[in-house]
Structures are given as structure tokens and as C-alpha cells.
Amino acid sequence: MQRKYVENFLRTLGKPLVKFIISLGELVLFILKAVYHALTPPFYFKNFAKQVLEIGFYSLPVVGLTTIFAGMVIAMQSYSGFGGVGAESMVADVVLISVTRELAPVLSALMVAGRIGAAMAAEIGTMKVTEQLDALVTLSTNPFKYLFAPRLWAGLIVLPFLVLFGDVIGIFGGYVVGIYKLGFNPANYINATLENLQALDITTGVVKAAVFGFLIALMGCYNGYKSKGGAQGVGQATTNAVVSASILILIFNYIITEILFSK
Amino acid sequence: MSDIKISIKDLHKSFGRKKVLDGVDLDIKKGESLVVIGGSGTGKSVLIKCIQGLLTPDSGSIKIDDVETTMAKTNRKKDFHSKMGMLFQGGALFDSLSVWENVAFSLLENTNISREKAKVEAIRVLRQVGLAPDVADLSPSELSGGMQKRVGLARAVITKPEIIFFDEPTTGLDPIMADVINDLIIESAKGLGATTLTITHDMASARKIADRIAMLYHGKIIWQGSVKEMDKTDNPYVVQFVNGCAQGPIKVEV
Numbered sequence: 001m002q003r004k005y006v007e008n009f010l011r012t013l014g015k016p017l018v019k020f021i022i023s024l025g026e027l028v029l030f031i032l033k034a035v036y037h038a039l040t041p042p043f044y045f046k047n048f049a050k051q052v053l054e055i056g057f058y059s060l061p062v063v064g065l066t067t068i069f070a071g072m073v074i075a076m077q078s079y080s081g082f083g084g085v086g087a088e089s090m091v092a093d094v095v096l097i098s099v100t101r102e103l104a105p106v107l108s109a110l111m112v113a114g115r116i117g118a119a120m121a122a123e124i125g126t127m128k129v130t131e132q133l134d135a136l137v138t139l140s141t142n143p144f145k146y147l148f149a150p151r152l153w154a155g156l157i158v159l160p161f162l163v164l165f166g167d168v169i170g171i172f173g174g175y176v177v178g179i180y181k182l183g184f185n186p187a188n189y190i191n192a193t194l195e196n197l198q199a200l201d202i203t204t205g206v207v208k209a210a211v212f213g214f215l216i217a218l219m220g221c222y223n224g225y226k227s228k229g230g231a232q233g234v235g236q237a238t239t240n241a242v243v244s245a246s247i248l249i250l251i252f253n254y255i256i257t258e259i260l261f262s263k
Numbered sequence: 264m265s266d267i268k269i270s271i272k273d274l275h276k277s278f279g280r281k282k283v284l285d286g287v288d289l290d291i292k293k294g295e296s297l298v299v300i301g302g303s304g305t306g307k308s309v310l311i312k313c314i315q316g317l318l319t320p321d322s323g324s325i326k327i328d329d330v331e332t333t334m335a336k337t338n339r340k341k342d343f344h345s346k347m348g349m350l351f352q353g354g355a356l357f358d359s360l361s362v363w364e365n366v367a368f369s370l371l372e373n374t375n376i377s378r379e380k381a382k383v384e385a386i387r388v389l390r391q392v393g394l395a396p397d398v399a400d401l402s403p404s405e406l407s408g409g410m411q412k413r414v415g416l417a418r419a420v421i422t423k424p425e426i427i428f429f430d431e432p433t434t435g436l437d438p439i440m441a442d443v444i445n446d447l448i449i450e451s452a453k454g455l456g457a458t459t460l461t462i463t464h465d466m467a468s469a470r471k472i473a474d475r476i477a478m479l480y481h482g483k484i485i486w487q488g489s490v491k492e493m494d495k496t497d498n499p500y501v502v503q504f505v506n507g508c509a510q511g512p513i514k515v516e517v
Contacts, residue, residue, distance in 0.1 A: 139372070140369060
């Protein structure tokens with residue numbers, strides 16, 4: 001009797017574990033295959049350019065709006081935290097560091113994950129369930145090279161530029177609040193920002209952005225590629241792409257910060 | 264050289280515990296039109312996908328022109344694919360591309376032909392399948408089901424393949440449109456001298472385009488012969504399927 005309970009218990013534990021290990025293995029194989037095909041010719045530059053436009057240019061408004069309000073709120077919060085004398089230079093510094101190191105890369109990536117990760121998963125998932133991926137293969141074209149490689153490259157390359165744009169807008173948001181709301185002197189504020197500016201702040205954000213961009217495209221492609229069973233499957237794939245990309249972004253954000261800043 | 268184009272021996276394929284193909288043996292001669300009939304879910308599509316290398320069979324052998332394909336590496340598979348064309352059940356047209364870009368896809372991606380020339384060629388093939396040149400710049404989603412099938416056919420034959428696969432070419436079409444597609448299939452296959460493999464459960468279509476019919480049931484080919492032989496056979500499975508009776512040896516799992 002007791003043995004049966006133990007067996008059932010192990011079975012309940014084992015089944016999800018085996019499933020998890022299988023899907024982890026599938027993901028790793030997918031990554032290896034995708035990276036291999038992204039590095040070997042033929043390259044589809046037209047598809048890459050299209051993705052750059054889609055991921056980069058059309059995300060500018062979203063990233064701009066996200067970062068400007070992030071910069072504004074940080075200026076407001078840090079002022080109320082520090083108060084008193086010398087607040088000008090402190091607020092400028094806090095806005096600079098938090099926007100460039102954290103807020104611009106993380107918030108932009110999360111927004112892009114919602115916008116692009118979902119779109120990628122939906123498009124590739126629909127192609128999968130309507131046999132368009134099979135059709136590609138029968139037309140002597142590898143979906144990994146034709147569809148996935150351009151998306152991965154575009155994610156990797158475009159996100160850093162988006163984040164640089166977000167840095168500027170976010171700092172500008174801090175500036176606007178600092179000058180018009182908190183009554184700082186514009187020249188002093190700009191001086192303080194420039195004095196505190198360090199290369200490491202910017203590179204941190206850029207490195208993070210590249211990793212996040214790759215993760216967003218990877219999750220979009222992978223979940224789309226794995227989707228099955230019509231409209232419901234594609235919907236599921238879309239959700240999974242956004243959720244998994246968002247979680248990975250937050251995890252890797254910590255890992256990268258740990259690597260760059262732990263002394 | 265034998266006159267066998269595709270030779271399948273003892274092909275097995277399972278998904279999990281479900282055996283889909285359980286020892287398929289099938290030969291297709293050069294220039295022949297073979298139709299595989301069988302109920303839904305009997306593994307007809309899986310068979311075609313195995314031959315094309317879209318799925319890897321668990322065991323067994325598939326030879327095309329006496330060359331084993333099941334063990335082929337990716338770059339060799341490309342050689343096989345350049346010999347093949349396929350008309351998908353739902354058309355599987357790329358909806359991010361225009362109609363002519365769909366038709367000319369292999370030319371644009373795999374040859375150095377200019378876009379202008381590719382478009383001219385695409386329009387020529389579109390005309391062969393009975394579509395007017397002004398369709399060329401439309402998007403696939405603007406076309407009716409029958410027109411999408413025609414575009415799919417044009418895309419499958421533009422490279423003049425030696426082997427063409429048709430996956431339920433008439434499913435979802437009205438009887439007249441279905442017959443038009445049947446005629447186009449016969450025309451384009453004969454025009455190219457291509458070997459064709461069609462899977463269908465539309466008996467009218469099977470009768471029209473088949474040189475030979477094979478029936479797939481429970482993962483095996485249980486009967487094959489000409490249309491005439493099919494009408495005379497006393498194989499109870501074939502009789503039941505051809506006449507479309509609910510009663511008989513084939514049990515439908517509800």
C-alpha cells in the first residue's frame with residue numbers, strides 16, 4: 001500500500017520534470033541550430049532590413065514614451081528623497097545612472113518584447129500551422145536562414161540603438177522635470193549630467209540591450225516554430241513568447257549587472 | 264537505370280505511441296500518376312512528408328532515382344527538393360509576398376534571374392493555370408480558394424520538377440472548380456512528363472487523375488491497382504471506401 005503511494009508521488013513529480021527536461025533540450029537544440037544558420041550563408045539581407053525597420057523604426061514611439069516618463073519619475077522621486085542643498089547634481093546623477101544602466105534597457109526591452117516578440121510568434125506560428133514553413137523547405141529554402149536568422153540578427157543589432165535613443169529621451173525627461181518642476185538651473189543641470197557621464201553607464205545599457213534583443217527574437221521564433229493546432233496554438237505561442245522573453249530579460253538583467261558591477 | 268522513380272520499402276513512422284506508418288511498401292514508376300487514397304488520419308500526409316524529407320521516418324528506406332534519401336544531409340536534401348514540387352492542401356502561400364513573388368519564389372531565391380524576368384516567367388505560368396496577369400500583383404489573401412490552389416499549382420510547377428506532390432488538391436472546392444483543378448493537374452503533369460503522387464479521399468478526383476491507385480489503411484498499403492481493377496476488386500476495405508459506406512471492415516473511431 002505504502003509503496004503505491006510512493007510510486008504515485010514520484011510519478012507526479014517525474015512527469016513534469018521529464019517534460020521540462022525535454023523542452024529544455026528542444027530549446028537548446030533550437031538555439032544551436034539557429035545560431036549555426038545565422039552565421040552561415042546564404043544571408044537574406046532584404047528580410048533583415050525589413051526586420052530592422054519593424055523592430056527598430058516602428059518601436060521608436062513606444063520606447064520614447066516609456067523612457068521619457070521613466071526619466072521624469074526618477075527625477076521627481078530622487079528629489080523628494082534627497083531634498084535640500086546639492087540636490088541638483090544628485091538628481092542629475094541619479095537620473096543618468098538609472099536611465100542608462102537600468103530603465104532604458106529593461107523597460108525598452110519589455111515593451112519591444114510585447115510588441116515584437118508577440119508579432120514574431122504569431123507570424124511564424126501561423127506560417128507553421130498553415131504549412132508555409134513546410135512550403136519553404138519544399139522550395140529549397142531553409143526557414144532557419146530565411147525567417148529566423150534575419151530576426152535574430154535584427155534583434156541583436158537594433159535593440160542597442162533603440163536603447164541609446166531611450167537614454168537620450170529618458171535623460172531629457174529628467175531634465176524637463178528638473179527645470180520646469182523642481183526649478184533647477186538648466187546650465188548647472190546639464191553640466192552635472194555631463195560631468196557624471198561615464199562610458200560604463202552607456203556600455204552597460206548597450207550590452208544588455210543586445211542580449212535582450214536576441215532573447216526577444218529567439219523566444220518569438222522558438223515559440224512560433226513550436227506552435228501547433230491552429231488559432232488556439234498560435235495564441236498560446238504568442239503568450240508564451242512574451243512571458244518567457246520578459247522573464248528572461250529580467251533574469252539576464254541581473255546576471256549581466258552582476259558580471260559588470262560585482263567587485 | 265530502372266523505371267522506378269520513387270521506391271519505398273518497409274517505412275515506419277510513429278508519433279509517441281501512435282503508429283502512423285507501419286511498414287509501407289510502394290513503388291512509383293517514372294511519369295506515372297499514383298493516387299493514394301485512405302480515410303482521414305491514416306497517415307497519407309505523413310507519407311508525403313517522409314518522402315519529401317519534412318519528417319524523418321523511424322525506419323525503412325525511401326529511394327528517389329535509386330538514391331537513398333532518408334539518411335541524406337541537409338545540403339543533399341536541397342538537391343532532392345529542387346527535383347520536387349508540392350501543392351499544399353491549404354495552398355500554403357506566403358501571405359507576406361504578392362502572388363507573382365509566391366510563384367517565382369524558387370527562381371528569386373535559388374537562381375540569379377532578375378526580378379523582371381522572374382515576374383514575366385511567373386505571369387506565363389499563372390496564365391497556364393488559367394489566371395489573368397492582373398492577379399500577379401495581388402496578395403494571396405485577396406484570392407478565392409480555387410484561385411489560391413491555382414497559384415499553389417503554379418508555384419509547384421514553375422521549376423519544372425520531376426516529381427510533383429498533391430496534398431488533397433480538391434478538398435474544400437466546389438465540384439466544378441475541383442474538376443478544373445483536376446484537369447490542370449493532369450495537364451501540367453503530362454506537360455512536364457512529371458511523376459506525381461496525389462493523396463486524396465475525393466474518389467471523383469482519384470478516378471480522373473490516377474494511372475494507379477493505392478489504398479493506405481492502418482499504416483500499410485493494403486491494395487493497389489488501376490481504376491478498372493478498383494471497380495472490380497472484392498477487397499472489402501476498398502469496396503467500402505470507394506462506395507463510402509459506414510458499414511464494413513473499416514471502423515470509424517468516433
